[in-house]
Amino acid sequence: MATTTAAPGRFAATAAPSSSAWDLLVAITMRDVRVKYSGAFLSYFWWIARPLLLGIVLYFAMGQVLDVGIDNHGAFLLSALFPWFWFQGTVFSSSGAFLGNAGLIKKVQFPRIILPLSVVVGGTIEFFVTLPILIGILLFTGVNPHWEWLIGIPILVALQFALLCGLAIGIATLTVYVRDLTPALNSLLTLLFYLTPIIYPMSRVPDEYQWILKLNPIAPLIEAWRQLLMFGEAPNVDMWPSVLFTIASLAIGIYALRALGRNMADAL
Amino acid sequence: MRFSRTPSSGTPHGVTSPFAVQLEHVSKQYTLDATKPLTVRDMMKPRRFFRQVTGKRPFTALNDINLQVPHGQILGIIGPNGSGKSSLLRVLAGISPPTTGTVMIDGTYGALLELGAGFHPAVSGRQNAYINALFMGMSKEDAINALPSIIDFSGLGDFIDQPMRTYSSGMFLRLGFSVAIHVLPDILLVDEVLAVGDAAFQEKCFNHFKSLRQQNTTVILVTHNIDSLVDFADRVIMLQRGEIKFDGDPVEVIGEYMKVLSNDNPIMQKALRRGMAGNLVERALRENLSAEELSELLEPLRAGAQAQELAESGR
Numbered sequence: 001m002a003t004t005t006a007a008p009g010r011f012a013a014t015a016a017p018s019s020s021a022w023d024l025l026v027a028i029t030m031r032d033v034r035v036k037y038s039g040a041f042l043s044y045f046w047w048i049a050r051p052l053l054l055g056i057v058l059y060f061a062m063g064q065v066l067d068v069g070i071d072n073h074g075a076f077l078l079s080a081l082f083p084w085f086w087f088q089g090t091v092f093s094s095s096g097a098f099l100g101n102a103g104l105i106k107k108v109q110f111p112r113i114i115l116p117l118s119v120v121v122g123g124t125i126e127f128f129v130t131l132p133i134l135i136g137i138l139l140f141t142g143v144n145p146h147w148e149w150l151i152g153i154p155i156l157v158a159l160q161f162a163l164l165c166g167l168a169i170g171i172a173t174l175t176v177y178v179r180d181l182t183p184a185l186n187s188l189l190t191l192l193f194y195l196t197p198i199i200y201p202m203s204r205v206p207d208e209y210q211w212i213l214k215l216n217p218i219a220p221l222i223e224a225w226r227q228l229l230m231f232g233e234a235p236n237v238d239m240w241p242s243v244l245f246t247i248a249s250l251a252i253g254i255y256a257l258r259a260l261g262r263n264m265a266d267a268l
Numbered sequence: 269m270r271f272s273r274t275p276s277s278g279t280p281h282g283v284t285s286p287f288a289v290q291l292e293h294v295s296k297q298y299t300l301d302a303t304k305p306l307t308v309r310d311m312m313k314p315r316r317f318f319r320q321v322t323g324k325r326p327f328t329a330l331n332d333i334n335l336q337v338p339h340g341q342i343l344g345i346i347g348p349n350g351s352g353k354s355s356l357l358r359v360l361a362g363i364s365p366p367t368t369g370t371v372m373i374d375g376t377y378g379a380l381l382e383l384g385a386g387f388h389p390a391v392s393g394r395q396n397a398y399i400n401a402l403f404m405g406m407s408k409e410d411a412i413n414a415l416p417s418i419i420d421f422s423g424l425g426d427f428i429d430q431p432m433r434t435y436s437s438g439m440f441l442r443l444g445f446s447v448a449i450h451v452l453p454d455i456l457l458v459d460e461v462l463a464v465g466d467a468a469f470q471e472k473c474f475n476h477f478k479s480l481r482q483q484n485t486t487v488i489l490v491t492h493n494i495d496s497l498v499d500f501a502d503r504v505i506m507l508q509r510g511e512i513k514f515d516g517d518p519v520e521v522i523g524e525y526m527k528v529l530s531n532d533n534p535i536m537q538k539a540l541r542r543g544m545a546g547n548l549v550e551r552a553l554r555e556n557l558s559a560e561e562l563s564e565l566l567e568p569l570r571a572g573a574q575a576q577e578l579a580e581s582g583r
Contacts, residue, residue: 011362011371023408027399035390107381108403109362265364266298 021111029118033125048130051081058199070201072230075141079229080198080222082127082134083160087218088189090123094168095175095182102268112261116168124161138229146232155235156225159246163221166249173256176267196222217245285374288455288486289337289360294369296330296355296510329355331510333369339454340484342477344497344518346525347507353490356507357381357459360488375454375486378405382459384444389433393424396432397447404451414450422446445469449476455486474500494522495548541569 037043055077063073070076097116098105105112131153139145175181195216197205202223205213213219221242227233260267330352337343345353358364359371361379386403387396397418401411419428422443432440449472470493477500480487491497497504497518504521506514508528514521548569552562 010369011359011365012373020407024399024402027402031388031391031395031399035388038390101386103382104386104403106358106363107379107385109379109405110403262365265358 021114024110025114025118025121028114029121029125032118033122036122044129047126048133051078051085051130055081062199068200072141072143075138075143075230076201076226077199078134078137079226080196082130083156083225084193084196084198084222086123086127087160087164087222088193089126090120090164091167091171092185092189093123094119094164094171095185097168097172098176098264098268099172099179099182105268106265112264113169113257116172117165119172120161120164120168123164124157127157135229143230144232146228148228148232148234152224152228152232152234156221156228159235159239159242160221163242163246163249166246166251166253168253170249170253170256173253173260173264176264177260192216192218195219197226198222201226214241217241285372286338287336287372288339288341288374289335289488290370290372290374291333291335291360292370292372294330294333294335294359294366294371295328296352296359296364297326297328297367299326329510330359330366333510333512335505335512337486337488339375339486340481342481342487342500342502343489344501344504345488345490345507346492346494346497346504346522347513348529351507352510353507354381354459355510357457357488357490361457373455376405377455377457378451378453379457380404380448380451380459381457382444383441383448387432387440387444390431392430393422393428393432393435393439393443394419397422397428397443400444400447401450404447405453406451418443418446418450421449441469445472452480452483452485455488456480458487458489458491460491470496494525495551498522538573541573 037046058077059074062068094116097119101115196219220239224235224239347353359366398411501518504518505512506521506525514524548565
């Protein structure tokens with residue numbers, strides 16, 4: 001056994017606890033997915049009810065009252081709202097991934113990364129379950145099925161999953177040290193909702209404001225979802241800002257956890 | 269994540285060192301904020317802002333701890349509140365890293381710092397027991413295999429499939445404890461688990477630690493229940509202000525501890541004596557001692573009490 005007296009302090013063990021991080025991740029994810037709406041009368045129906053209700057309100061306000069004149073307005077809204085709900089729900093919950101489990105982190109040794117990851121995996125399961133329902137609604141409104149869905153959906157799911165992993169790890173870690181992040185995220189996500197082509201198409205944005213949306217790394221992702229689901233257009237090179245942002249968020253998130261996670265038990 | 273694995277020799281629980289736990293010059297410091305966390309309002313008051321930024325001072329919870337615990341030893345850690353016991357255990361468990369120095373653990377280790385850590389009120393006792401077992405370091409297979417035994421030992425019966433919010437605090441503890449005794453690492457770190465529960469519960473804990481001795485488990489135990497340490501610890505260390513003040517035979521170290529406590533606080537001394545008397549009576553009942561033998565056991569306590577009364581009346 002190596003006997004190096006190093007500063008900063010070192011902790012070394014010849015054998016880790018035998019439980020695997022994977023089993024723990026699966027167990028707590030399944031628990032949290034089941035618990036989220038347990039006891040609620042509508043239970044899992046809320047998974048589709050939340051994006052659907054907002055979709056109906058927007059359909060009425062934008063389509064019927066303001067008469068924005070978008071073809072197949074219902075499908076247009078829902079094809080962007082479902083991925084958006086996956087995104088914002090996960091980002092918002094991730095800020096409490098460590099903070100809400102302070103007792104556990106202070107008392108139990110386990111790979112902490114599984115806490116934000118379980119938020120992401122839980123959200124992804126939710127999206128996966130609602131996706132066939134979304135497609136059913138789209139087909140009902142007159143959208144044609146496209147074979148591009150078979151390759152496009154896995155690509156977009158993988159990209160958004162990776163993006164959310166990076167964001168969730170970073171946000172969960174930073175919230176431990178900067179508690180303002182939780183209320184800030186609330187406002188930021190509302191802002192982002194309007195700066196993302198959800199209630200309007202990218203093509204309607206005037207040229208002089210296009211740069212604002214170009215700065216929003218979520219915009220190409222949501223736009224790609226809509227193009228894929230409504231018109232069968234497979235994800236293409238226009239996605240590069242989202243891909244770049246995904247890589248950056250993963251790098252920053254993992255770096256933040258490595259740098260700040262060490263003393264997390266003392267900071268909580 | 270927070271530990272580096274040094275490769276062990278091929279054996280399953282590869283014994284590579286004569287010591288299960290080895291600490292070299294381990295110190296732990298926390299940074300204390302001068303007053304409260306900094307807010308925007310503070311920034312508007314220059315004097316407070318200045319104090320906030322400059323007023324941070326380190327607090328030394330552990331100061332240059334050197335400790336070697338051989339495999340199979342049962343080590344008790346005692347000390348007054350705030351002496352660093354829990355900090356030491358958390359450093360040993362890999363939960364919070366030492367500020368300087370090296371901690372080396374040889375073997376699988378598990379920490380019982382809290383019974384039922386992470387229990388979720390909305391899910392069943394069965395599911396919570398499984399997840400808790402994973403958190404305590406059991407493998408999935410071990411946890412699934414142990415589950416029937418865990419449930420049986422908890423004595424919860426049909427309640428096991430009810431959500432845990434319906435449990436009484438006693439049922440909560442019983443399930444937590446039941447999981448805890450099924451966690452069998454080479455090195456077990458325990459914090460105050462003995463302190464909770466009624467006498468029967470403590471007796472169960474006690475029997476569990478005795479069985480761990482037969483399995484050659486290294487146990488490091490933080491407790492205020494000093495009487496139990498006399499009964500089954502091989503060695504006791506006493507911490508004071510983050511340093512090891514005494515290290516050695518349980519009876520001697522505990523004797524020193526009592527002296528330290530009573531020097532500090534006469535009320536504490538009385539409380540301790542009452543606790544000791546209670547424990548002695550319990551032991552007398554357990555071992556079927558006669559009244560004379562019990563009286564003999566209580567004699568030193570009685571003498572101590574008289575001495576104190578004399579001192580108090582003389583004051």
